[in-house]
Amino acid sequence: MSSSVVAAPVPSLVDGAGAATRRRRPVGRRRWGQLIWVAPALAVYAFFVLRPLITSVQYSLYEWNGIGVATFVGGANYVEVLTDPEQLGIIANAVVLVLFFTVIPVALGLLAAALMHGLPSGSFTTVSRSVLFIPQVIPLVAAGIVWDWVYSTNGIANQLLSAVGLGGITRPWLADFDTALPAVGLIGSWVQLGLCTLLLLTGIAKIDPSLYEAARLDGASRLQVFRHVTLPGLRREIGVCVTVTMIAALASFDIVYITTQGGPGNQTMVPGVEIYRLAFSEREVGQASAMAVVLMVLVLVAILPVQRLTQRSDQ
């Protein structure tokens, strides 16, 4: 769900439609009149999502400043996005963010889940659930402001580093060319960590304990248990975590806009902010739209294999 967080659970795009309909047969004959039930949702969706989607593709083939006459330029805008080193760098930044938004939270969440597997839920779980979910419910803009302060010269990041004798490496992390992108990325890790941990903890509680028992009797090592019991058992949950967080990384906007606006230089510029800048500051609507289409394709290319791998029908 793009920049908005709270785990927009992403259903299977590959085989999701079939799974549940198989179980029962809806009543009544198929009648065109029944479309009326779907009509209101479909109408707003078509007018405010599908139509702009098509317009986006159309704009991307033109050079237009938003006011004057648009000139058809064919694929020139795409050539620009896909060959200009600056534009490519922006796309690369989004890919780097996946490391922070997805890989770190999922790896840490898996570690926590694997260590705690089968633990009955108690008050500790309830408290951890409340706390870990908070970054998901606050506005990302607020998270950005909070972290802007954490990373600042007088912020707690530098305060802690000085306290442990690392005063030499203190700096304004978001303004430093070398550290700005990882610093922005870590904000994403902070936002996504709780969600992934909780999803994976819930998932691991549903794995049949007898599988662990059997593995133990077979003398399987910890690593083997993790590889052959935990990982396959959590396939769906991992799929959801990876999908949701990858979309959040590739389509990030709020955090970058608030903390760095893409700077210093173009170090933290991401497609979302670049689209906004091109369309509303530079008035390069065609260029912005080409970037928008590339972003959409990028998201699809990233999540379709994940969906295919993790949602394979296993019932």
Place this chain on the structure above:
Amino acid sequence: MNARTRSTLAGRGLLVLFMIATLVPFVTIFSTALQPQGSIPTGVSWPDDPQWHNFVDAFRVANLGPLLGSSLLIVLGVVPVALLFAALAGYGLAQLKVPFAGALFLVFVAGLTIPFESLITPLYYQMQELGLLGSRWAIILPLIALFMPFGVFWMRAHFQTVPVELSEAAALDGAGPWGAFRRIHLPLAVPALSSLAILLFLWTWNQFILAIVMVDDPLKRTMAGALGAFQGRYGTDIVLLSAGALLIMAPTIVVFLVFQRQFSQALLQGAVKG
């Protein structure tokens, strides 16, 4: 102490670390918000004389009163309509024989992968054509539409858990699909609808890019959108900014803590239902 207990303890220790990491940024911004205005505070330091008044000042300076009203108007414009449309479509797709139900459902869920930013430029010009730029409608209408993929997915998943026999029984009693929907299915859907309502509330409240693109006047925006403008004007006064940021995120945390049982339960289960 066996290996199992050791591992569980290590797991708990790790979770405690995660919790500390989650909370530290809030602690530092809270301690900063209580410092004297115009001072240059450092990371975490409890002030000798906590300035609780900063919250009152931030509330006034950021115009939070009118802003709360504006955000509520937007929420009221978005959430009930989105719930109704999603419930109708979810019911139709799960319980009735809608032609091409599978294809329609795919069209909806495909929308879950579309980044908002990819639609924002054409939406801007579309709103300009409609003459709605600068009004709350320019936030409300696209948001209803953007929530349809998730809403329809969510409600369809719920209506699939309701046995079709219920509709059949209602049909025998002479109730049409509409009667069955209103008298039987809607009351049963209240838990699913309320978790969806909470999610949509949060997503609306936190919506940023639509707010800053469509509406120039910060007082007509969502809370998150206004926070952006507030940062632009008071970014140098870190004390006031911290107090304002806390005030703006407070309602989301309160809503979450009050409804957290339904919320996290629904979310964690719903996420893997598909």
